[in-house]
Amino acid sequence: MENKKLIYLDNNATTKVDEKVLDVMLPYLQSEYANPSSMYDFAVNSANAIKTARKQVQEFLGADSDKEIIFTSCGSESANTAIKGALANNKTKKHIITTAVEHPCVMNVYKYYEKQGYKVDYIGVNSNGELNVEELLEKVNKDTALVSVMWANNETGVVFPVKEIADEIKKKNPSVIVYVDAVQAAGKVKIDVKNTKIDMLGVSGHKFHAPKGVGVLYVRTGTVLSPLIIGGHQERGKRAGTENVPYIAGIGKACELANENLDYELSEVKRLRDKLEAGILKNVFNARLNTSVSNRVPNTTNIGFQYIEGELILLHLADAGICASSGSACTSGSLEPSHVLRAMGVPFTSLHGSIRFSLSRFTTEDDVDYVIKTIPEIIDKLNKISPYQDELEALRNLKK
Numbered sequence: 001m002e003n004k005k006l007i008y009l010d011n012n013a014t015t016k017v018d019e020k021v022l023d024v025m026l027p028y029l030q031s032e033y034a035n036p037s038s039m040y041d042f043a044v045n046s047a048n049a050i051k052t053a054r055k056q057v058q059e060f061l062g063a064d065s066d067k068e069i070i071f072t073s074c075g076s077e078s079a080n081t082a083i084k085g086a087l088a089n090n091k092t093k094k095h096i097i098t099t100a101v102e103h104p105c106v107m108n109v110y111k112y113y114e115k116q117g118y119k120v121d122y123i124g125v126n127s128n129g130e131l132n133v134e135e136l137l138e139k140v141n142k143d144t145a146l147v148s149v150m151w152a153n154n155e156t157g158v159v160f161p162v163k164e165i166a167d168e169i170k171k172k173n174p175s176v177i178v179y180v181d182a183v184q185a186a187g188k189v190k191i192d193v194k195n196t197k198i199d200m201l202g203v204s205g206h207k208f209h210a211p212k213g214v215g216v217l218y219v220r221t222g223t224v225l226s227p228l229i230i231g232g233h234q235e236r237g238k239r240a241g242t243e244n245v246p247y248i249a250g251i252g253k254a255c256e257l258a259n260e261n262l263d264y265e266l267s268e269v270k271r272l273r274d275k276l277e278a279g280i281l282k283n284v285f286n287a288r289l290n291t292s293v294s295n296r297v298p299n300t301t302n303i304g305f306q307y308i309e310g311e312l313i314l315l316h317l318a319d320a321g322i323c324a325s326s327g328s329a330c331t332s333g334s335l336e337p338s339h340v341l342r343a344m345g346v347p348f349t350s351l352h353g354s355i356r357f358s359l360s361r362f363t364t365e366d367d368v369d370y371v372i373k374t375i376p377e378i379i380d381k382l383n384k385i386s387p388y389q390d391e392l393e394a395l396r397n398l399k400k
């Protein structure tokens with residue numbers, strides 16, 4: 001990989017660790033290695049690092065108290081803890097509502113509960129990727145134990161109105177637990193749980209410039225939750241295991257930086273994303289935007305290149321030093337078309353040739369200009385070897 005160009009546009013898969021985050025972590029990987037639960041003076045700095053991080057996360061999420069913050073190992077653990085921990089305390093109600101486009105760390109938990117006899121409603125989205133909120137609210141009934149809705153979709157970036165959804169659910173049935181997977185929202189939109197009726201919410205450090213291996217679960221005071229990992233008293237008994245002090249310090253700092261950079265994300269990262277998107281759509285006749293233009297996080301675009309194969313595009317992009325993705329991080333590498341794009345009814349002609357580009361505050365104007373220049377060359381080459389020459393010709397004439 002030495003000297004090869006690297007244009008990283010796969011920030012919804014994972015992000016670069018911010019150097020300021022690394023600086024905060026390093027002492028706890030080197031000299032400050034004490035177990036934060038120990039009683040001697042040497043452990044005070046470790047314990048304080050966790051206290052500071054908990055406050056930083058509280059501030060970032062707009063939580064009422066730092067006691068509402070539980071550190072986990074990742075977004076998947078946060079989701080599993082929330083869902084399994086809430087359902088363990090509510091054995092009589094057997095109805096769950098979620099969306100058809102959740103991440104597998106939520107979706108596959110519900111597949112498990114279906115096998116245990118639960119009824120799960122998967123609410124669909126329209127062709128722009130927007131959730132059918134009315135249908136979701138209609139499904140809420142006396143037997144509903146839990147509703148979970150992601151804040152922003154990992155493949156399309158489409159944002160769901162989670163605050164309004166939580167408000168309406170609680171009006172219909174105040175006992176329903178509302179879980180929000182905010183893994184792709186953190187750092188890209190303002191999160192303020194205080195002003196919502198969301199009971200639990202999960203984020204993951206590696207999606208906003210902290211390292212992989214640390215996450216957060218927000219649990220509103222009064223929410224009854226059984227721990228997923230049982231053992232010691234850590235995290236107020238909600239998540240056993242010696243705390244990962246350096247990573248917890250890292251996610252705390254990443255939260256502080258995310259708050260500081262939110263305006264930049266909403267203006268500059270969005271401007272670059274819009275420029276990239278417009279450049280591709282203008283210069284490639286068989287490119288098609290897969291989502292709505294509005295209602296998206298500022299860093300993501302998902303574009304279908306009609307009549308060509310996504311994996312081939314990715315290989316050519318990789319050759320040119322461009323990292324992007326053909327689906328979620330978990331499904332890329334498989335030839336199965338994305339469940340999200342299928343749920344949106346993306347036409348067969350672009351389903352297999354859809355590429356997600358996701359930017360970050362480290363993306364530069366030069367990165368975007370290079371991709372705008374390179375993509376038409378790659379697609380032109382691939383169009384020539386597509387088995388759908390007649391269809392491409394028809395499309396070319398249509399766009400003239």
Ligand code: PLP
Pocket residue numbers: 012013073074075076077103105150152153154181183184204205206215328329330
């Ligand atoms: N939820 C969403 C929307 C995601 O995009 C991801 C990761 O891609 C996760 C959850 C899982 O997060 P983690 O990789 O930290 O387990």
